[in-house]
Amino acid sequence: xxxxxxxxxxxxxxxxxxxxxxxxxxxxxxxxxxxxxxxxxxxxxxxxxxxxxxxxxxxxxxxxxxxxxxxxxxxxxxxxxxxxxxxxxxxxxxxxxxxxxxxxxxxxxxxxxxxxxxxxxxxxxxxxxxxxxxxxxxxxxxxxxxxxxxxxxxxxxxxxxxxxxxxxx
Amino acid sequence: xxxxxxxxxxxxxxxxxxxxxxxxxxxxxxxxxxxxxxxxxxxxxxxxxxxxxxxxxxxxxxxxxxxxxxxxxxxxxxxxxxxxxxxxxxxxxxxxxxxxxxxxxxxxxxxxxxxxxxxxxxxxxxxxxxxxxxxxxxxxxxxxxxxxxxxxxxxxxxxxxxxxxxxxxxxxxxxxxxxxxxxxxxxxxxxxxxxxxxxxxxxxxxxxxxxxxxxxxxxxxxxxxxxxxxxxxxxxxxxxxxxxxxxxxxxxxxxxxxxxxxxxxxxxxxxxxxxxxxxxxxxxxxxxxxxxxxxxxxxxxxxxxxxxxxxxxxxxxxxxxxxxxxxxxxxxxxxxxxxxxxxxxxxxxxxxxxxxxxxxxxxxxxxxxxxxxxxxxxxxxxxxxxxxxxxxxxxxxxxxxxxxxxxxxxxxxxxxxxxxxxxxxxxxxxxxxxxxxxxxxxxxxxxxxxxxxxxxxxxxxxxxxxxxxxxxxxxxxxxxxxxxxxxxxxxxxxxxxxxxxxx
Numbered sequence: 254x255x256x257x258x259x260x261x262x263x264x265x266x267x268x269x270x271x272x273x274x275x276x277x278x279x280x281x282x283x284x285x286x287x288x289x290x291x292x293x294x295x296x297x298x299x300x301x302x303x304x305x306x307x308x309x310x311x312x313x314x315x316x317x318x319x320x321x322x323x324x325x326x327x328x329x330x331x332x333x334x335x336x337x338x339x340x341x342x343x344x345x346x347x348x349x350x351x352x353x354x355x356x357x358x359x360x361x362x363x364x365x366x367x368x369x370x371x372x373x374x375x376x377x378x379x380x381x382x383x384x385x386x387x388x389x390x391x392x393x394x395x396x397x398x399x400x401x402x403x404x405x406x407x408x409x410x411x412x413x414x415x416x417x418x419x420x421x422x
Numbered sequence: 423x424x425x426x427x428x429x430x431x432x433x434x435x436x437x438x439x440x441x442x443x444x445x446x447x448x449x450x451x452x453x454x455x456x457x458x459x460x461x462x463x464x465x466x467x468x469x470x471x472x473x474x475x476x477x478x479x480x481x482x483x484x485x486x487x488x489x490x491x492x493x494x495x496x497x498x499x500x501x502x503x504x505x506x507x508x509x510x511x512x513x514x515x516x517x518x519x520x521x522x523x524x525x526x527x528x529x530x531x532x533x534x535x536x537x538x539x540x541x542x543x544x545x546x547x548x549x550x551x552x553x554x555x556x557x558x559x560x561x562x563x564x565x566x567x568x569x570x571x572x573x574x575x576x577x578x579x580x581x582x583x584x585x586x587x588x589x590x591x592x593x594x595x596x597x598x599x600x601x602x603x604x605x606x607x608x609x610x611x612x613x614x615x616x617x618x619x620x621x622x623x624x625x626x627x628x629x630x631x632x633x634x635x636x637x638x639x640x641x642x643x644x645x646x647x648x649x650x651x652x653x654x655x656x657x658x659x660x661x662x663x664x665x666x667x668x669x670x671x672x673x674x675x676x677x678x679x680x681x682x683x684x685x686x687x688x689x690x691x692x693x694x695x696x697x698x699x700x701x702x703x704x705x706x707x708x709x710x711x712x713x714x715x716x717x718x719x720x721x722x723x724x725x726x727x728x729x730x731x732x733x734x735x736x737x738x739x740x741x742x743x744x745x746x747x748x749x750x751x752x753x754x755x756x757x758x759x760x761x762x763x764x765x766x767x768x769x770x771x772x773x774x775x776x777x778x779x780x781x782x783x784x785x786x787x788x789x790x791x792x793x794x795x796x797x798x799x800x801x802x803x804x805x806x807x808x809x810x811x812x813x814x815x816x817x818x819x820x821x822x823x824x825x826x827x828x829x830x831x832x833x834x835x836x837x838x839x840x841x842x843x844x845x846x847x848x849x850x851x852x853x854x855x856x857x858x859x860x861x862x863x864x865x866x867x868x869x870x871x872x873x874x875x876x877x878x879x880x881x882x883x884x885x886x887x888x889x890x891x892x893x894x895x896x897x898x899x900x901x902x903x904x905x906x907x908x909x910x911x912x913x914x915x916x917x918x919x920x921x922x923x924x925x
Contacts (some may be wrong), residue, residue, distance in 0.1 A: 254497070255613065259757065267854070269852070270852075270853055271587075271854070274849075274855075275590075277822075278590070278594065282597070282703070285597065285612060288612065289600075289611070291612060291614075292609060293609075295607055295609075297607075297879070298606070298607075298875055298878065298879045299877050299878045299879065299882045300874070300875050302604035302607055302609040302611060303611070304875070305600060305604075305871040305874060305875070306600040306612070309596045309597050309600060309676075310595055310597060312593055313590065313594065313597060316586065316589055316590055316593065317590065319586070320586055320587075323586075332746065343719050344463050346641055346643070349642040349643070349645050349648070350639045350640075350642055350643055350848070353638075353639055353642055353816070353820075354639065354841070354844075354845055354848075357635075357820065357844070358841055360824075360836045360839075361824070361834075361838055361840075361841055364834065365834045371661040373821055373824075376821070377817050377818070377821060380815070380816070380817040380820075381813065381817050384638070384642065384648050384649070384812075384813035384816065384817065385649075385813045385814075386649050386813070391813075394814070398814065398817075398818060402818055402821045402822075403821075405698050406821070406825060409867065410825065410829070416469070416829045416832070417832075418828060419828070419834055
């Protein structure tokens with residue numbers, strides 16, 4: 254019984270999250286539609302560069318409005334107050350995903366400055382050691398993998414494929 | 423005939439065969455790793471083929487493609503995890519069969535069914551592609567635009583749990599495709615003054631971000647499962663290839679029906695293997711005298727799913743070769759590989775480059791043989807790959823995605839785009855939006871826009887879209903696909919009040 258209730262609560266939270274995504278997409282779509290209207294048309298053709306985006310965003314906005322109406326009808330009012338705490342729980346459960354994206358952002362930002370081999374070595378060591386089980390073998394394998402995929406891959410691309418990965422400043 | 427011999431001689435040269443052999447191994451290994459799709463394997467292979475001649479490069483990619491469709495079955499049969507989305511239905515029967523102590527039979531059945539599925543699809547490709555290309559030359563921009571509308575509606579209606587979200591996803595993809603200079607006049611659009619957006623979003627970056635990064639992020643969602651690297655494969659792996667081959671051939675109706683479903687769905691732009699295996703499985707179950715055996719480890723189910731998904735490889739090449747429209751994301755990458763080599767894609771491909779097209783047909787057949795050879799000889803070794811724990815796969819494949827993206831254009835700004843698209847893709851996935859319509863819309867968007875504008879430049883009359891018969895057929899088919907999907911969703915609604923939520 255409680256499992257069914259949990260499933261229902263999760264489903265309602267999912268519906269609210271989707272409703273928010275519809276609203277966000279609608280805001281972006283309407284602003285892009287308005288921007289597309291300002292693109293000048295060419296005298297060589299009936300449709301200008303803004304016509305196709307306007308068509309796409311008009312259809313998208315209509316679809317999103319119907320989705321918003323449907324979602325608002327489906328979601329019971331008592332589901333909204335619970336939503337914030339459910340989001341916090343959802344984020345906590347996916348802490349590794351957040352960590353992964355955080356590492357990726359730092360990695361990609363640092364790469365042009367420090368260069369591919371060093372940033373990749375650090376990125377792989379951090380991620381592998383975070384995700385791996387706490388055993389000596391796993392640590393040793395992590396170090397080997399980090400070296401192979403950083404300096405090894407850099408060498409392979411430079412020497413074999415003639416593609417030079419970022420060297421840093 | 424000369425073109426056929428010329429193409430065949432290039433494919434059958436020693437160096438190409440060796441590279442195709444390694445390509446088949448790479449495809450099988452890649453697809454055997456859960457979370458590593460055929461699409462990702464092909465994306466990673468693409469930069470490696472830049473230095474090769476066009477036919478050699480495409481042949482290697484085809485061998486990865488064919489190998490990949492088979493490799494997905496390894497983790498599907500042994501772990502119950504589809505190595506690729508196209509192996510989803512394989513888990514329904516191959517996994518129970520493996521759990522019952524017959525993992526070798528489950529694998530061999532899948533391999534032989536894949537082999538025959540690919541051969542049948544290649545035969546259909548050889549027969550169907552040239553006449554379709556001749557017909558396609560007569561199509562105008564009206565027909566192309568309507569065809570793309572049909573392709574997008576069919577993929578939006580077939581994939582995912584909600585038609586509405588499928589269509590939203592497709593339109594979001596079309597919106598993404600409009601960022602950057604317009605395809606006709608080169609006028610800048612929606613670039614927000616950011617240099618990286620000025621040329622538009624490269625579709626391969628979108629593809630890697632949406633599929634690979636979001637998929638890898640999903641793999642680390644459960645901290646407990648990632649920290650335990652326990653062995654999941656149990657039981658002795660035994661192969662008896664001849665008896666299994668006989669077992670597959672003794673079910674010719676199932677094999678041919680499933681392969682033809684695979685070819686037909688593969689030929690529809692946008693559908694592909696991830697749908698074909700489910701429909702082939704569904705049809706095999708409906709036609710079976712013992713439908714209750716399905717899901718418990720019946721060979722019928724394994725044969726239907728595997729021949730269905732492998733046949734899409736040949737099917738997908740039909741619209742690619744004859745119309746210049748990719749049948750799936752993988753075909754789009756093959757298309758990109760040809761474009762990199764300066765070959766113009768479209769209905770004239772088979773007329774301007776017949777040796778290349780016939781070479782591709784030969785490469786398909788050779789790839790399936792390579793796949794069979796590799797699987798039969800070294801299936802035991804591949805099993806080790808399926809044992810690689812997720813904590814190793816996720817970070818290393820992430821680095822491969824980063825390197826692959828950088829190598830496409832040698833641009834660091836593409837990496838920032840990749841991460842942004844990856845985060846967006848993960849959010850879409852978590853909110854249960856299907857990703858396939860979005861990616862296909864990004865690929866097909868510029869083609870749709872160009873043809874719409876070209877049609878109205880030729881004749882400023884909108885009614886031509888419904889008065890030209892072929893265009894009308896595609897538009898009616900698009901409407902029917904939506905109506906059919908709405909009917910399906912309404913029919914299933916009362917029976918599934920609590921659908922699985924990913925958020």
